[in-house]
Amino acid sequence: MPDRAGARRDLLTIFQAALARVEGRTCVRDPLQDVAGPVSLIALGKAAQSMALGALEALGERVVDGLVISKPGHLDAPLLGARGLRCVEGGHPVPDARSLQAGDALLEFIRTRPGDRRLLFLISGGTSGLVERLRDGIDLETLQRVNRWLLGSGLPIDAMNRVRKALSQIKGGGLIPLLQGRPARVLLISDVPGDDPGVIGSGLLVAAQQPDTLDDLSLPDWLRALLPIAPAPAATPPDNIRISVVASLVDAREAAAAKARELGYAVTLNRAHLGGDVEVLGRRLGYELRDTWPGLYIWGGEPTIRLPEHPGQGGRNQHLALVVATQISGRRDLCFLAAGTDGGDGPGEDAGALVDGGSVGRGNRALGIDPEVCLARADSGRFLEASGDLIQTGPTGTNVMDLMIGLKW
Template structure:
């Protein structure tokens, strides 16, 4: 009896290590530095002024620096608080700023103004390169005349409870912003412009990534019944249809991360299954459904990309959508020693905490109980993080230099072990 126990334990450790290695390989494949350097290595000796905005901005700027060297004439990096790269602190040609995410504040306005100043300072035929990743929309704000930060924050709060779809929301956001929905195009004038994107949105739509700073969104009609204070705000007219839009290139996407998972899994000797539709919908439902299908599925590594949602109770506990999904999966695979599930963000963050997600196995649910937790109650109270910390199942990466939504990776152990 003792011997089999030791074996299962060390086997479990090996499978957990393999899954973490597979996840790391995916992050590497879509890392902002690598993705930008790869794309720019085909560029033709041009010099650029480079602006990088978003959670992956420092990594994307490193990629530009690596590929361009002295041809990077001047750089501006705007990223989330805590995401700055210390290597830019004393760089003679690159300015780095931290700004607010996901709720914009004063620093978002300061960064927005810095972006306009940076563009305005470039000679009129100077080629510009924009490196945009998720989070850009709250990191840089330039408000239309007559709109205050209070108005912006009121709008954000109102939109959250409005029930409007994402396109209607986007329309409103773009109308009170000078630079969203293609508004920034008015400031670049005739400078030749290239845009490289790390996509954090389903469908990789350039009008949605970072709220389409340089890509006009099809301006829907504004919703009919706006509250009076909102209807009274001065709205910017949509960008004219015939505006010339610069080339936008996707340099890192969820599909690339999924392909990298499959490739790494095969290199470790597993059969890989990657042809699933992107995940969406409620995190707990998706976690449970994925775990159930994994138990019926053929052995090997199964991977899905995308992004789920969580409807939070009034006083949520600790954790994010990936931890919530993982704990829901842990309930389904409880007692199985042949199933493991990893759910994690690719940007290194999952909800407000410092963790990227979690890796659960068939003993997670019981270990939670042994630690004195009621994991089912924790799911109801959106407190998965507290449980998964106690079971030792959290994954922490710190900032990853990329942001291509989330990865859900399941392992069904082959019969022979």
């Protein structure tokens, strides 16, 4: 059995193995082996560059040109430009003027491709904020107000994207008419529960199978007043668009389990999606780790968090990790990792955190603040920075929600 330092190293190794399995460059190569003829490439989202590079490796000179839209800091413009791909940055997580400019660039690129040119769309999480064309009557300031409210609302991602679709000209299948019947291949990296193509990136190329009502959501009056009176009608899926999900949280969890077994651990793989309030979830996972048999435990999902008016440092994974840290404080046989597979967790450069039974003591000594105070302020990142438990990966080239790994030895 490992000591604490060895256990922490193993959890990071297992997390990296999960990321490698769902990295965009890797997961798009095989599905593109049957693509023939010249292709125009459109890559959108946090994994856009990685997916674009995988497509270039698979298709070579068949990629005639392309447009790649991603977050600031996620694009190597000289590298992609040398292969004929134009790079554009959008705003994320709150859309900004760059997101509207990216939307204009996307529409112009599609309109100006030859009518017989096959289009290849590579879409990953983050697309909803990075690329936008607003419907009439909605301006940028309103869009930003809505998104700031959504990010702190505690709503799950499918509900958030239903609201975003209602404000947009291109979400919810809005790009379909622009194709004018030309063939399109769509590869998706899923960052949503159930891997629904209509939710990933807010379904730019997915026709609604049923009216997308918002009546079941608890929304403030000012937001509900912005929404259309009637939901968008259902539409028949077009036969010119072929859609595949090429990577998901399932793949990441399975890769993590395989690496853990390779390292000699008895593994329990929890396949249910973890959602709901992050505080409740953290206290539950902490209790389960304290009370369970020795072994390695893997979960995945995307819990939600309600933010105070002036939140501090950190995101939902850091918040979750700190809650668990308070539950396992003083234990010498437990550690727990929670991190975003995209390498980001709220504002800042941290992916999440890896905590153990000594985390609360280390943070208390360094800060002189009780962790519950930081949790109440949504300031978990400050405590975990002081305890030395933050994880930084940089952009990972993927985005399949969050991974949680616990170890008892």
